[in-house]
Amino acid sequence: MFKSLFKKNKEPEQVQAPLTxxxxxxxxxxxxxxxxxxxxxxxxxxPADKKVYSPVDGEVVNVFPTKxxxxxxxxxxxxxxxxxGLETVELKGEGFQILVQDGTKVSKGEPIAEFDFEKVSSLGKEVITPVILLNGDQFKIENKQTGASTTGGKDIIMEIAKA
Known part of the structure; x- marks a missing residue:
């Protein structure tokens, strides 16, 4: 009975697309x-749509003050x-609407922000949106999708396993 409580989770984390x-x-x-x-x-x-979704079940660690x-x-x-986007810190929040705050519990596919990529682009900034694994010393990306269209909040874009 107790064996299942102490079993390490070997299943990789499936990360959903935060954007379409x-x-x-x-x-x-x-x-x-x-x-x-x-x-x-x-x-x-x-991006091809303004909605930004949580890619995982978990919590918001940090919403940057510049959104x-x-x-x-x-x-x-x-x-x-x-x-x-890139160098979007310089916009001081213009073009971004945040729907969560530090500590908010989130579920996969739940809207967490709106990114007005058309406005950001019109202000001279790149809208390409990196999705980065920050603790790569503890985890590794096993499967990555590239070159395909994806639907935010639905499609799996990568799997991450314990290193």
Missing amino acids: GKIVALEEVPDPVFSQKMMGDGIAII HAISLRSKMGVELLIHM
Whole structure:
């Protein structure tokens, strides 16, 4: 009976798309901080819809004061960063509506923000959105989708397992 309580979860974390759009390899992001994986491994999405969804069951760790990025921690401990656009910190929140706050419990597919990518683009910023595994020392990405269209809050874009 107690064996199941102490069993380590070997199943990988299935990460859903936080945005609807086209998945591209992180190496294609026109910013070396992301393309050279300085912050960690992951994928990027070129958005086609404004809604941003939680990619995992867990909680919001940090909503950046400039509203351009949200970090989350899954129940398994996977930490992810959704960085909406590039150099969007300079917009000081313009083009972003955040629907959660630090500590909010979230479920996969639950709306967490709106990203007005058309407005952000009109302000001269790239809208490609990196989704980064922040604690790659503890976890590794096993399966990554790239080159495909994806539906935010529905499709699996990567699987992450304990390292």
